Amino acid sequence: MIGPSLDGPTLTLRRCGLVRHPRQTDHTQNSRHARSPSPLCNASRTRLDTANVYGWDENKGRTESNIGNWFAKGGDRRDKVVLATKVYANMAPHGDAWPNHDKLSAVNIRRAVDASLKRLRTDHIDLYQFHHIDRSTPFEEIWQAIDVLVQQGKILYAGSSNFPGYKIAQANETAARRGSYGLVSEQCLYNLAERRAEMEVIPAARDYGLGVIPWSPLHGGLLGGVIKKEVEGARRTSGRAAEALTDPAFRTQIQAYEDLLDKHRLHPGETALAWLLTRPGVTGPIVGPRTAEQLESALRAVELELSEEVLASLEEIFPGPGPSPEAFAW
Numbered sequence: 001m002i003g004p005s006l007d008g009p010t011l012t013l014r015r016c017g018l019v020r021h022p023r024q025t026d027h028t029q030n031s032r033h034a035r036s037p038s039p040l041c042n043a044s045r046t047r048l049d050t051a052n053v054y055g056w057d058e059n060k061g062r063t064e065s066n067i068g069n070w071f072a073k074g075g076d077r078r079d080k081v082v083l084a085t086k087v088y089a090n091m092a093p094h095g096d097a098w099p100n101h102d103k104l105s106a107v108n109i110r111r112a113v114d115a116s117l118k119r120l121r122t123d124h125i126d127l128y129q130f131h132h133i134d135r136s137t138p139f140e141e142i143w144q145a146i147d148v149l150v151q152q153g154k155i156l157y158a159g160s161s162n163f164p165g166y167k168i169a170q171a172n173e174t175a176a177r178r179g180s181y182g183l184v185s186e187q188c189l190y191n192l193a194e195r196r197a198e199m200e201v202i203p204a205a206r207d208y209g210l211g212v213i214p215w216s217p218l219h220g221g222l223l224g225g226v227i228k229k230e231v232e233g234a235r236r237t238s239g240r241a242a243e244a245l246t247d248p249a250f251r252t253q254i255q256a257y258e259d260l261l262d263k264h265r266l267h268p269g270e271t272a273l274a275w276l277l278t279r280p281g282v283t284g285p286i287v288g289p290r291t292a293e294q295l296e297s298a299l300r301a302v303e304l305e306l307s308e309e310v311l312a313s314l315e316e317i318f319p320g321p322g323p324s325p326e327a328f329a330w
Contacts, residue, residue, distance in 0.1 A: 270297055
């Protein structure tokens with residue numbers, strides 16, 4: 001399945017997922033991809049994933065509006081996608097959050113879903129995700145609000161994002177006591193270079209039957225052949241990527257990764273996505289293609305089968321933390 005998440009368009013591939021959530025500027029809101037997810041949705045069955053806050057700052061909600069405008073063009077567009085969005089962030093006009101302008105209080109959830117439905121120009125959201133844990137609101141209150149929305153037909157399922165393992169357990173145990181359906185998915189930071197989710201988050205998700213949706217599968221572009229592109233002048237590394245590469249040990253890892261893939265004539269970005277598709281519990285990573293070429297590359301990753309030799313070499317370069325409690329106890 002391909003499924004998008006739109007801050008810009010977000011796509012989820014068959015078992016791989018694509019997502020973008022750039023900050024909206026005059027340039028991005030006028031670009032083709034900011035206006036329409038059509039290039040993504042033509043690729044396969046599609047999951048669109050966004051959040052109420054995407055667009056950021058004075059443009060909060062703009063990504064949802066972009067999707068809604070695309071739906072309004074007709075052609076059964078809404079019926080052809082699985083639509084996901086998120087709630088948690090401060091949606092106050094000028095950033096001054098009153099108690100119910102953000103997080104997961106019952107009143108904010110009710111207000112936020114109505115606002116998202118209006119921007120998305122639809123009558124229901126397929127997957128409504130909690131963007132972060134709320135340390136102040138009990139899950140009893142959260143599930144009461146979600147149950148009402150399900151009964152009203154405004155949402156079908158609830159998911160989490162950026163939850164630690166114990167909160168996944170807490171959420172679903174509370175749901176079970178109430179007779180609520182509980183979480184069906186967890187969207188977490190997970191890739192070859194960042195595997196701490198394997199300690200608690202993914203085991204909890206698997207035990208409770210949640211699908212795992214990794215975000216940042218290329219680790220901010222660092223797993224996409226960044227050093228080779230830098231050397232060839234095809235890309236100038238900046239921001240967090242440039243800062244990360246100043247660490248000699250990490251740069252050595254990335255160089256070893258690129259050398260390995262050169263040896264086997266594999267594309268770095270496609271390999272990073274294909275590796276995620278081999279991981280237990282992963283249903284589809286979120287990816288952010290900015291061009292048609294990047295989209296085509298992501299789609300190829302779905303069909304890429306990595307050899308045991310390559311998988312073993314990747315494990316040597318980027319070893320996982322191991323299971324808990326062995327990962328930290330001894």
